Amino acid sequence: MMSKANLFRLLLGLIVFLVFLKWINILDAVKYLSGLNLVSFSLGCLMMALSHVIRAIRFHYLAGELSVLIEFRKNVLVHFIVSILGMITPGKLGEGGKVYLFQNNKKELTFCFILEKLADLSVLIVFAGLGSLLFKDYIKDTVVFFVILLVVFVSLFKIDKILNLVLRRNIFEDKWFQTNLKRVSYNGFISLTLTTLVTWSLTVFAFYLYAASAGVYLTPLFVMQLIGISTSAGIISGSPGGIGVKEFIITHLLSSYVGIGNSRAGIIALINTFGTYLTFSVIALCSYYLYLKLYKLPRGKLYQDV
Secondary structure (H helix, E strand, O other), X not given: OOOXXXXXXXXXXXXXXXXXXXXXXXXXXXXXXXHOOHHHHHHHHHHHHHHHHHHHHHHHHHHHHOOOOOOHHHHHHHHHHHHHHHHOOHHHXXXXXXXXXXXXXXXXXHHHHHHHHHHHHHHHHHHXXXXXXXXXXXXXXXXXXXXXXXXXXXXXXXXXXXXXXXXXXXXXXXXXXXXXXXXXXXXHHXXXXXXXXXXXXXXXXXXXXXXXXXXXXXXXXXXXXXXXXXXXXXXXXXXXXXXXXXXXXXXXXXXXXXXXXXXHHHHHHHHHHHHHHHHHHHHHHHHHHHHHHHOOOOOOOOOOOO
């Protein structure tokens, strides 16, 4: 059942999104959909799906570093299922649901999830830093996001106590994170870095294709900066998936720096949001159906058997 805090964030995000639709004059913006290039849009959706295949490969190798063997087919299905959970939770933390679906070695897999999130946040801060060089109005957002990331890294030294406090159970032993970190080899960190870069490259390419489907062609560097600033602001807002906030910032930056009107810029932001949600919804539903056919759905609480 959704907590009151999460419900409040969801309602606030929806309100911001509705204000956004009014701001771009949605009735005027939809006219740009008449010339939508379905090939580019479909390729953008494909890139988003492929990004989660790479995420599954990344998680597979990380788990292997801790001597945890995961069936690759199950791994891909689980990553597709939790993709939609990531879209409706702040910072995509809902993707942590994969630890529950894998059913075993939950402490080791929790470590893998935290480590891959840190890798994603590190790439994002680089994107946001590049963005602040161009979009100077958003340099404060980048600084705030960097401070948040710094706090996250510092908190890792006490992550075991934080998790035990959240779960209200003494599950994670002292220096649990540091101990597991030492188990990851040099090649493991290289693999983590490369798969993370490929994942974000596919995300950048997907946005490029979504914009191209509306007849607007952007440089890869500009898209990196755009994604860095808008995603960082979405995380800071605490809105599920950054809904509303990301669209506002994408529209503002496109209209200010590319020279297109709010309506056209807004429809690109909406195409990106719709394409992402459509992709993750379809692959999540199909994967969930296959998962139920091939495996048993786990029961009980996340760490009750640890």
